[in-house]
Amino acid sequence: MKHTHFTKSAVFLKAICFCSLIIVQIGCTVKNDKQYQEEQKSNRVKIEDVDRGIRMHISKEVAANDGYFHYDGDTLALELKLVRVHTEYLSVLGSNEFFACVDLATVDGDVYDVDFFLKGTADSMEVTSTNLHKLNGKPYYTWKQAKDKTWTTVPVKNASNDLLGVIEGQDRFTFTYQVILPELNTEARMWLPLAQSDRFQQIERQQINAPGDYRIIREVTHGNEILFMELAPVHSNQVVTVTYNVVREEKSPYREDDINRDMYLTGTPLIPVTERFATIAQEALIKRNASTPLSEARALYDYVIDNMRYAKQGTYGTGDANYACDSKSGNCTEFHSFFIALAMSVGIPARFAVGASIPSERDEGGVNGYHCWAEFYAEGKWWPVDISEANKYTPLATYYFGHHPANRIEFSRGRNLEFSPGPASGSVPFMAYPIFEINGESAHVKTNFSFERKSKDASS
Secondary structure, three states: OHHHHHHHHHHHHHHHHHHHHHHHHHHHHHHHHHHHHHHHHHHOOOHHHHHHHHHHHHHHHHHHOOOOEEEEOOOOEEEEEEEEEEEEEEEEEEOOEEEEEEEEEOOOOOEEEEEEEEEEOOOOEEEEEEEEEEEOOEEOEEEEEOOOOOEEEEEOOOOOOOOOOOOOOEEEEEEEEEEEOOOOOOOEEEEEEEOOOOOOEEEEEEEEEOOOOEEEEEOOOOOOEEEEEEEOHHHOOOEEEEEEEEEEEOEOOEOOOOOOOOHHHOOOOOOOOOHHHHHHHHHHHHHOOOOOHHHHHHHHHHHHHHHOEEOOOOOOOOOOHHHHHHHOEEOHHHHHHHHHHHHHHOOOOEEEEEEEEOOOOOOEEEEOOOEEEEEEEEOOEEEEEOHHHHHHOHHHOOOOEOOEOOOEEEEEEOOOEOOOOOOOOOOEOOOOOOEEEEOOEEOOOEEEEEEEEOOOOOOO
């Protein structure tokens, strides 16, 4: 009996040891699995790692190539400056293989969307190849996912130059600015902007039809010309028209001699340069890793697009940057006033202009009110931007950073305009519609714009 009892005890002890060994082994396995998972998690490539790898690659190229990133293709050699890394388009192509879009600009302002392909780990990222994907928003190829879930490129044949609402190259048209005077019981005064020729638009004033006497006065700071009229009851309900022949060129970045940087870094009552805007701007620059004037301007451009909503509500249309910042909404005046305030607050010169956008889908008829835009100064040039249009049409966001299309006319430029004789209300925030006063009080006057496009072979 003792022997039998010992045998059973030994068997039981062995069973306990065996189970304990299994438990220890399972515990070790669980620990090893957790440790492996933690290691894998810590080694996982993040968006920031790919962004850093791209920027380091570009920085090395720029340092070795006189300040430019050189792209050498089969038929194209380019000298480029970094505008933006589109980390929101980051894709994982395979094991430790990645892809991201990068915007780089030429000295002439053409913006190329370059696809960067990378390989490596979080600590060691290498750019393996680069391909030109888009020029000013127009694709050379698109992406297609295969059945095995891998991605390949597919050429885009005959990519259209007719972007949404955009005429590239040159546009030719007549433009009529019409004002219908109200019933007048006393004397009144009116001022309206006169379009002028510059390097991007040839303006021929075909006629000025106005009742009574008028004269042309000049606003000194920005060189705007203004039609000034003194009116009486006899002029009630009459029509004032100014008709132009216009040849307009597409605008891209351009040089301007002897610019007054201080003028374009100085705030106005509705576009102040304050700590509030500087703080917002700095946060946007840090978020985008922007470190050059060009990439900084793009970061602010994107910030306005991402945070503003195009809406004609509230006290919109005044071009008040503080209102834009508070309401996060407005029309083109708020979009560009907000951008200019942000840019100037971090030392980027910027300026405002206003005119009208000419419809591209038809060749005559009415024009739906004024439109405004902005320019900023970087890399020794003025860069045109149209942020409200980029906000409306996302596919054109790249185009509108550095371009204004040919189908538009500029009336005036600058803010806080002063001229003599001037309105009783004082300086003018900007000039698009007429300023009309009766006994020194502002009054509404009906204004219509219309156009007729000319054929390409028509003379100006």
